[in-house]
């Protein structure tokens with residue numbers, strides 16, 4: 001496993017502010033930026049408060065790198081970090097990694113080309129679950145898709161490598177609920193029911209497991225119902 005290289009804290013700011021910003025953290029701090037000529041992403045991780053052990057030996061930045069390696073070993077596309085830097089004030093880490101091909105599911109929805117990708121996404125998530133990957137940040141902004149390369153995973157710091165029925169349901173619930181939070185309607189239009197059918201068709205689960213997962217997600221079906229009866 002690679003180790004963080006110490007650099008002056010001000011250098012992290014200099015690097016990030018010389019690039020094209022993708023998103024900011026609260027307080028206007030640059031969080032993710034891209035170097036377009038080399039197609040390389042730079043992401044800043046504040047070192048968590050909490051125990052010294054967590055802060056210095058198992059921070060989110062380390063999990064981000066490790067999990068991306070681990071999912072690749074399990075057969076899923078993700079990135080290999082090219083660099084890992086730590087500011088000499090031990091406040092922030094900076095991870096450098098290549099941009100992956102494709103667009104997030106939210107971006108595809110904005111472009112109006114998401115409908116044909118949703119059944120593929122449901123099957124992809126079923127495959128993740130079958131390989132015991134619980135992607136806690138698995139919302140539509142963190143799955144990238146391209147026709148040529150299929151799906152890849154970003155934002156890998158929050159993952160667990162054990163799966164059960166409850167986690168399957170929580171993962172799907174999170175994906176559904178996040179679209180509500182983002183105020184987008186493409187899953188509703190496709191219907192949650194159809195997405196779940198796609199998932200179960202690929203998941204190879206017992207009837208009991210399916211019942212359990214459906215019961216946990218029932219509030220989304222009543223939304224489907226309200227919608228289809230209104231039409």
Ligand SMILES: Nc1ncnc2c1ncn2[C@@H]1O[C@H](COP(=O)(O)OP(=O)(O)OP(=O)(O)O)[C@@H](O)[C@H]1O
Pocket residue numbers: 022023031032041043079097098099100101104137141142144154155
């Ligand atoms: N490897 C990558 N390839 C292509 N685009 C990327 C890559 N990593 C990040 N991005 C782009 O940068 C955006 C932000 O990156 P990332 O998802 O890692 O952080 P975040 O969205 O701030 O975290 P969260 O999803 O928890 O809000 C992504 O939505 C995506 O558009």
Ligand SMILES: [Mg+2]
Pocket residue numbers: 141142155
């Ligand atoms: Mg993200």
